[in-house]
Every structure is written in structure tokens, then in C-alpha cells.
Amino acid sequence: MLLDVQNLKIDFETHAGRVDAVHDLSFSIDRGEAVGIVGESGSGKSQSVLALMGLLAGNARVSGSAKLASAQAGEPSIELVGAKPRVLRRVRGARIAMIFQDPMTALNPHLKISTQMIELLRTHRGMGRREAMKAAIEMMEAVRIPEAARRIKYYPHQFSGGMRQRVMIAMALSCEPELLIADEPTTALDVTVQDEILDVIAELRERTNTALLLITHDLGVVAGQCSRALVMRAGDLVEHGSIDKVFNAPEAEYTRDLLAAIPRLEG
Amino acid sequence: MAKSTQQEAMEKAVKGNSLGRDAMRRLAANKAAIASIAVLGLVVLMVIVGPWLTPNNYYSQDYDAIWQAPTLAHGHIFGTDSVGRDLFVRTMVGGRISLMVGIVTAFVSLLIGVAYGATAGFIGGRIDGFMMRTVDILYALPFMFLVILMVVFFGQSLFLMFLAIGAVSWLDMARIVRGQTLTIKQQPYVEAARMAGASGTAIIVRHIVPNLLGLIVVYVTLTIPQVILFESFLSFLGLGVQEPMTSWGALINDGVGEMGRAPWLLVIPSIFLAVTLFCFNFIGDGLRDALDPNDR
Numbered sequence: 291m292l293l294d295v296q297n298l299k300i301d302f303e304t305h306a307g308r309v310d311a312v313h314d315l316s317f318s319i320d321r322g323e324a325v326g327i328v329g330e331s332g333s334g335k336s337q338s339v340l341a342l343m344g345l346l347a348g349n350a351r352v353s354g355s356a357k358l359a360s361a362q363a364g365e366p367s368i369e370l371v372g373a374k375p376r377v378l379r380r381v382r383g384a385r386i387a388m389i390f391q392d393p394m395t396a397l398n399p400h401l402k403i404s405t406q407m408i409e410l411l412r413t414h415r416g417m418g419r420r421e422a423m424k425a426a427i428e429m430m431e432a433v434r435i436p437e438a439a440r441r442i443k444y445y446p447h448q449f450s451g452g453m454r455q456r457v458m459i460a461m462a463l464s465c466e467p468e469l470l471i472a473d474e475p476t477t478a479l480d481v482t483v484q485d486e487i488l489d490v491i492a493e494l495r496e497r498t499n500t501a502l503l504l505i506t507h508d509l510g511v512v513a514g515q516c517s518r519a520l521v522m523r524a525g526d527l528v529e530h531g532s533i534d535k536v537f538n539a540p541e542a543e544y545t546r547d548l549l550a551a552i553p554r555l556e557g
Numbered sequence: 558m559a560k561s562t563q564q565e566a567m568e569k570a571v572k573g574n575s576l577g578r579d580a581m582r583r584l585a586a587n588k589a590a591i592a593s594i595a596v597l598g599l600v601v602l603m604v605i606v607g608p609w610l611t612p613n614n615y616y617s618q619d620y621d622a623i624w625q626a627p628t629l630a631h632g633h634i635f636g637t638d639s640v641g642r643d644l645f646v647r648t649m650v651g652g653r654i655s656l657m658v659g660i661v662t663a664f665v666s667l668l669i670g671v672a673y674g675a676t677a678g679f680i681g682g683r684i685d686g687f688m689m690r691t692v693d694i695l696y697a698l699p700f701m702f703l704v705i706l707m708v709v710f711f712g713q714s715l716f717l718m719f720l721a722i723g724a725v726s727w728l729d730m731a732r733i734v735r736g737q738t739l740t741i742k743q744q745p746y747v748e749a750a751r752m753a754g755a756s757g758t759a760i761i762v763r764h765i766v767p768n769l770l771g772l773i774v775v776y777v778t779l780t781i782p783q784v785i786l787f788e789s790f791l792s793f794l795g796l797g798v799q800e801p802m803t804s805w806g807a808l809i810n811d812g813v814g815e816m817g818r819a820p821w822l823l824v825i826p827s828i829f830l831a832v833t834l835f836c837f838n839f840i841g842d843g844l845r846d847a848l849d850p851n852d853r
Contacts, residue, residue, distance in 0.1 A: 383754030
């Protein structure tokens with residue numbers, strides 16, 4: 291088991307009182323497995339993964355447990371909830387990487403792609419400049435960006451949205467993380483580009499045996515990519531099971547409503 | 558073949574990787590900025606070398622040529638003032654002071670202001686509140702009173718003037734930088750960097766400061782003229798440089814009094830000051846454009 295989340299609970303202290311974002315979320319991911327979290331906006335799916343990374347706003351309180359298996363066998367697993375910033379920094383990017391919803395703003399507009407990728411590789415994999423450049427170009431080729439060696443010197447604004455999302459994927463996977471969290475990776479993109487992006491993710495995952503935690507409100511994407519799905523609603527986990535079960539024999543009323551409301555791509 | 562070009566491209570990419578080198582290339586394409594750098598370079602060269610090229614010095618008087626208009630005849634190419642001092646040497650020597658004050662204090666305010674503002678904005682919360690209230694308190698101190706006190710306690714010196722002007726000018730910079738940092742901190746790419754495991758220092762240095770550069774550069778080019786004028790104001794009050802030593806501000810102040818009788822005493826130092834300030838503005842403008850990769 292790569293990641294084991296038990297009884298995760300998140301609430302926020304606000305001026306208007308306490309807001310419960312997530313109550314009692316438990317799930318796990320094996321190495322190389324793809325799990326989807328589905329739910330409407332505000333259901334707590336993004337907050338849950340931010341909690342795993344220790345990146346919630348300052349007024350958040352997190353309880354429960356999220357254990358990340360150790361990198362080498364025999365070592366104790368790492369508890370992510372309440373971990374020290376130094377510990378979390380070594381996990382973020384290196385062992386758990388993340389792709390964001392909006393590729394237009396998730397890259398620093400003042401730095402070339404090469405600078406941003408090299409920085410990452412040097413931080414987490416201790417590569418030299420030259421070696422990192424080589425790895426970065428290879429990664430750009432892996433996400434099927436044509437003329438990678440030339441384009442890596444571009445600034446983010448010189449790429450289109452789909453290309454930027456590829457760059458984000460290249461960056462996220464360049465440190466060979468064990469878990470990739472994709473938070474609505476295709477929501478901001480055209481339908482045709484969506485498919486290509488999902489293909490690239492699937493292909494690279496297969497090659498590196500990276501686990502995927504896919505957050506989306508699009509059931510079709512989950513059906514195509516994941517083997518298991520979690521359905522969340524207003525901070526509660528309402529359904530949890532294999533894709534086949536969730537789509538063909540849903541237990542929760544809400545899941546049935548979701549399936550009825552969203553046009554299905556398969557199943 | 559294809560592989561070798563790719564290899565080449567990679568070599569190039571490894572080399573030309575810094576924001577600085579790229580910005581330089583863009584700056585070189587900006588004619589106004591390049592011309593300004595050339596003119597400013599010329600002014601700086603004149604100011605440094607000029608006093609050695611004439612037999613006159615800035616304090617001795619030529620009683621045969623009082624209120625001499627600019628002429629080649631007596632060797633006073635910029636003319637002389639009411640006590641027969643050569644304006645050329647005085648303008649050059651004054652320029653040394655003015656440029657030094659402008660550049661040194663702008664640099665000091667840049668270093669302190671950016672470090673302070675970016676730190677306060679980035680950390681946020683109570684520390685931010687404390688740091689910015691400190692700035693507010695410093696703002697509230699009556700500045701002239703402070704300078705007069707400093708002069709009384711420590712005696713008059715050029716260093717003290719740098720210190721006094723520097724102590725005030727970083728406050729604005731800190732406020733502006735802090736405000737901008739708060740905005741940049743909210744950007745998704747900062748979140749993404751955090752998510753990728755970057756430390757706080759790395760985020761400030763790699764993500765926040767580069768995005769502040771355009772703003773900082775423009776603000777510095779505004780600060781330099783401001784500081785040069787401020788120095789002349791202090792000198793006028795008798796708190797800055799003292800006769801016979803001079804600065805552009807002081808020369809212009811003197812010139813205003815004798816505008817009717819000897820207009821060159823006003824016009825010549827004013828031209829030097831104006832040209833210098835123009836150059837700084839154009840260079841700042843060019844740098845801002847050069848440092849913004851989106852603008853092409």
C-alpha cells in the first residue's frame with residue numbers, strides 16, 4: 291500500500307464560526323494504482339489532497355492519519371498529517387507530485403520552462419545543471435512536445451494551454467514521484483486536447499508505475515483512467531468501490547443521480 | 558544530422574539560461590535605452606575625468622573673470638559665477654556628488670526595501686503586521702527634525718547624508734514591494750512551487766523577486782531623481798554639502814538667484830541634471846520592458 295488515509299477530517303475556523311470541509315474520509319492507494327475522486331465543487335475533494343500535502347490555509351485544522359509508505363522497504367512509513375515542514379518539503383514534488391487545474395497560471399511567467407524544470411530536478415534529484423537539462427528535455431519529449439530541445443527555452447506564454455498542461459505533467463513526473471495527484475487536469479482544456487493529455491498521463495504512468503489520484507467532476511474521465519472511484523458529497527464519502535461497481539451497481543442515491551445527470555462516455 | 562542540431566540546441570539552452578542574459582538581449586534592441594546608456598556613460602565619464610582636464614579647480618577664484626559668460630577665451634568654457642569660480646569644474650565636481658548620492662542611496666533603499674518588503678509580504682500574519690507598523694512609525698517621524706538631530710549629534714558629513722536619505726527612501730520601496738508580494742503570493746505558480754517542495758527562501762528568490770523586478774526597476778529610476786533633488790534641498794538648508802564643495806542641486810539653487818544677470822549659472826547645471834534624469838527614466842523604462850518576458 292502506497293498511501294493509506296484513515297479518518298481524515300478537516301475544518302476551518304472562520305469569522306462566522308467553524309466550517310466542516312471534510313468528515314471522516316478513509317481510502318488507500320496501492321503502488322501504480324489509479325483512483326478517482328468524484329464530486330461536485332465544494333465537496334471537499336481538493337481540500338483533502340491539499341491536506342495530504344500540508345498546504346491548507348492557516349486557519350485549517352486537520353485530524354486523522356495519512357501514511358505514506360517509505361521509499362525503501364523496511365523503513366517506517368511517513369505520517370503526513372501534522373508532519374514538519376522539512377519532512378513535507380522532501381515529500382512534495384519528489385514522492386508526491388501534483389498537476390493543477392489551470393495550466394495558464396501554474397507556471398511562473400518570468401522564468402523559462404528550462405529554468406523551472408532544472409530547478410526542480412536539482413532540488414529533488416541532486417542533478418548537475420547539464421544532467422538536469424538533459425533529463426528535462428527527455429521529459430518534454432516524453433509528453434510529446436515537438437522540438438523539445440528548442441522549446442524548452444520558451445517562456446510559458448509562448449505555449450498554448452494544452453502544451454502548458456503537458457509541461458506541467460513533464461515537471462510533475464520529472465522527479466519520478468510514486469504518486470501523482472491530478473486536480474481537474476483537463477477541466478480548462480478543449481475536449482480534443484483533454485484526450486491527448488489523459489493519454490500522455492496514462493502512458494507515462496505505465497512506464498514508471500506511478501500511482502494516480504485523479505480529482506474530477508467528470509465521471510467519463512474517471513471511467514477511462516481509474517480502476518477505483520470515490521464519490522464525495524459535502525465532505526462525506528458516499529460511495530467507494532471499483533469502477534465497475536460504482537458505474538453499474540451504485541449504492542448511494544447521490545451516485546445514481548450523478549450518473550443520470552452526466553452523459554457517460556462508456557459503461 | 559538531426560541529432561547534432563538537437564545536441565547544439567541543448568548546448569545553447571544550457572548556456573543561455575539566465576533571465577539576465579535574455580533581458581540584456583532585449584534591452585539591446587531598445588534604441589532609446591541604449592542611447593540613454595551611452596549619454597549617461599558620457600556624463601559619468603565627464604564628471605569623473607572633467608576636473609583633471611582643466612587648470613581650474615572648483616574653489617579658486619579668478620578675479621579677472623567675474624560673471625564671465627561661457628567663452629573659450631579665458632579657458633572658462635561654461636563661464637564663471639559671482640566670485641569668479643569656473644562653472645565647468647564646479648558642474649563636474651557637483652555631478653560627482655549628485656550622482657553618488659543618487660546611485661548609492663537608491664541602491665541602499667533598493668536592498669533594504671526589497672528584502673524587507675518581500676519578507677513581510679511573504680511571511681504575512683503577525684510578523685507582517687509588526688514589520689509594516691514599524692515602517693509606519695518611521696514614516697511618522699518628522700524627517701527634517703531627524704536629519705537636524707543627526708547633524709547636531711554626529712557632525713556634518715557626506716556619509717551622514719547618505720545615511721539620512723537612505724533611511725527614509727527605503728520606506729516607500731518596502732511598502733510597494735510588500736503590496737506586490739501579497740499579490741504574487743496568491744498566484745497559482747507559487748502554490749505549484751510549494752507543491753513541488755520549494756522552500757520559503759527559494760520561493761522568494763526564484764518566484765517572487767523576478768516577478769517584482771519590473772516594478773522595482775521603475776521605482777528605482779524614480780528614486781534616483783527624487784534623491785538627487787532631495788540632496789539639493791538638504792544642501793540648500795545647510796545640512797548637505799557645504800561651500801565651496803557643491804552639487805547640481807546646490808548649483809541650480811545658486812543659479813536661480815542670479816538668473817537675470819548670469820543665466821548660464823542656471824541653465825548649464827540644469828541641462829546636466831535634466832539630461833541625467835531623462836537617461837535614468839529611459840533606462841528604467843527599457844529595463845522594465847526587457848525584464849518582462851511577456852512583453853515582446
